[in-house]
Amino acid sequence: MDITARSGLLEAFSRVLGQSGVVRDAADLDRYTAEPRGRYHERPLAVLRPASTQEVAAIVLLCREHGVAIVPQGGNTGLVGGQSIDRPEHEVILSLERMRSIREVDADGASLIAEAGCTLATAQAAAESVGLLFPMSLASEGTATIGGNIATNAGGHLTVRYGNMRRQVLGLEVVLADGRVLDGLTSLRKDNSGYDLNQLFIGSEGTLGIITAASLNLVSMPRQSMTAFIGVHDLPATLTLLRLLRNHLGETVSALELMPRLALDFVLDYLPDAHDPLVRAYPWYLLLQCDTAVAGDWLQDACVQALERAADEGVAADAVVAGDDTRANSLWRLREAISPAQKTGGVSLKHDISVPVATIPEFVAETCAALERQVPGIRPCVFGHIGDGNLHFNLSQPEDMAADAFRALEGDCNRIVFDAVVRHRGSIAAEHGIGRLRAGELARRGDAVRLDLMRRLKRALDPDDLLNPGKVLAPGESG
Ligand SMILES: Cc1cc2nc3c(=O)[nH]c(=O)nc-3n(C[C@H](O)[C@H](O)[C@H](O)COP(=O)(O)OP(=O)(O)OC[C@H]3O[C@@H](n4cnc5c(N)ncnc54)[C@H](O)[C@@H]3O)c2cc1C
Incomplete structure (x- = not known):
């Protein structure tokens, strides 16, 4: 793009968004371009900060007219570079950070409507304000946004009980690549009136549309909780233990986190005030959390009985049950610290x-x-x-x-x-997505029929490859 066209486009962006809606200053760009893994650093033509769905749609039309690609961005906590820039002069970052209101909380219908730029923590707090739970939790929840969570189909430690983000979405509002707005912001639990288009956008990593708001499912708030840290001799025993815990504790099992001794060693080096919860060292550990919305004080006893049974059967070597929230938080802190602590190694x-x-x-x-x-x-x-x-x-x-x-x-x-x-018929991208980091790997290893359908969908919804090009489908794959 020549200099005149470029400055004309930047002026047009400012007319739609106001001066504060267009970020160009090098120092201000850093927080949008520095991503958690430190792999990608390129700067965009501009960072655009729309404050409404209409502004998003207007920006899409301008970008389309000028052949400038759009990289949607939420909290910039993604771990596969999906929110990063590939071709600096030809791409803008569209940040949803100014679209962060909770439009509605419906306690009777157990749902809420959040704008895409709301942090996950804000959505959790909105649910809590009416005595309900938004059942999604990530270590990045103070920064990661609802739009980013949906675009990556995020998982987390509660997924084992409540499912990943896909299970929490009731409806979506999406700006399409042609500037139209798909208004699917329903909170209906039953709607078989045609294809479920929401599912296309969930997990599409910004390549098929820009999510501007979502209607989300809420569940009952737990009234009893229990956390335990369990030492295990080997992985086969861990699987037997999982089965035993599920048999005895049923749907109260909300989190089952595995960690090896090496991870605990890294964490104990990294957190000087932390200590090993068990007297002896074991090769593997399981962090168990159980919750129930049923009032009473039976959950802890049920967990202790299940763990005693596991010890009798030789599948749990040792365990400690957290007696209160402070102790439970200190056990969770060991798990949450693994990623930063691993840097010490x-x-x-x-x-x-x-x-x-x-x-x-x-x-x-x-x-x-x-x-x-x-x-x-x-x-x-x-x-x-x-x-x-x-x-x-x-x-x-x-x-x-x-x-x-x-x-x-x-x-x-x-x-x-x-x-x-x-x-082993597994997935090379379980919860973080494909983004830019694994796009080549997916192109090489993905099923040919599946990849063909993905390319056709991309061409149908975004024929000019305007939305997040080179992500999910490797460069040249979507055309
Ligand atoms: C400390 C830490 C812990 C983490 N733990 C977990 C975890 O337990 N589970 C997990 O799944 N992930 C985890 N992540 C990864 C990350 O937090 C998630 O992928 C999260 O969902 C990204 O949200 P975000 O708002 O930061 O999105 P961004 O990083 O801004 O974007 C991620 C992708 O979504 C697209 N996108 C963002 N917003 C929109 C929108 N409104 N419309 C369309 N596309 C959009 C972007 O283009 C990009 O492709 C963790 C990250 C960190 C740093």
Whole structure:
């Protein structure tokens, strides 16, 4: 784009959004371009901050007219670069941060309508204000937005009970690539009047439409909660334990988080005031949370009985049950600190994968052995939402290897992990999405029919490749 066309377009953006709606200053751009993994840094032509659905639609029409692509952005906490810029002079970031109101909370219908730029924490608080729960929780919830959560179909530790973001969405308002607004903001629980178009946009990572608001499902607020930290001798025993806990505690099981000893060691180094909850060290740990909306004081006893049974059967080596919220929070803190704590172990190559739960012991053993053959001394730190089969298969550098030498082995490590995932009929992207980071991997490994349908959908909804090009479908794949 030549200089005259460029300044004309920037003036047009300002006319629609006002001066404060257009960010161009280099220092101000940093918070939109610096993403959590530090992989992508390119600057956009501008960051645009619409304050209404109509302004989003007007910006889409302007961008379309000038052939400028749009990268939607919420809280910029995405872990696969979906919110980042690929071609600086030809792309704008459209930030939803000024669209952050809660339009409606319906206690009787157990739903709320949030604008896309609301943080997840704001939506949780709005639900709580009427005594209900929005059943989604991520460590990034103070910054990640409802629009971003829907666009990535986020999961989290409550997914094992309530499902991921897809299960929480009742209706969507979406600005399409041609500037029209799809008004699907229903809170109906039953609506079979044709194709469910919401499902197209959930998990589409900003490539099919710009989500501007969502109607969300709420559930009853828990009245009893219990958290326990359990030591386990091996992964097969962990699976037996999962089965036993589900049999005894049923739908009260709300979170089942796996962590290895290496992760706990990293965390104990990283948090000086934290301590090992159990007297002896174990190879694996399970963090269990149970909740029920039924009033009473029976849940803790039920959990203790289930854990005693697990100990009798030899599947739980030791356990501690949190007696109060403070103790429960300190157990959760150990889990939440794994990602930052892992940095104390040097470079970490990360893989957000899922496999069928029953295959986890075999998958982990086989993959770790292949990695050790390729990179002797590599330190797998495999943790995550074991109840969903979702593992963060993170690999810390060998203690005697330089960081750059380990980084150079990323391709080899990815191949080993993803080959094993495919062999076990798993997914190379469980909850973080494909974004830019895994688009090439999906193009190489994805099912041909599925990829063909995805390309056709993209062409039908966004024929000019205006919305987040190069994300999900690798560059050149969508045309
Ligand atoms: C500390 C930490 C912990 C995390 N824990 C989890 C976890 O447990 N589970 C999990 O699933 N993820 C987790 N994440 C990843 C991240 O928080 C989620 O992917 C989140 O849903 C992204 O929301 P966001 O608003 O930050 O989106 P962004 O990062 O801004 O964008 C992510 C993607 O969504 C698109 N997008 C954003 N808003 C819109 C919109 N309104 N319309 C259309 N497209 C849009 C973007 O283009 C991009 O492709 C974590 C991240 C961090 C930093």
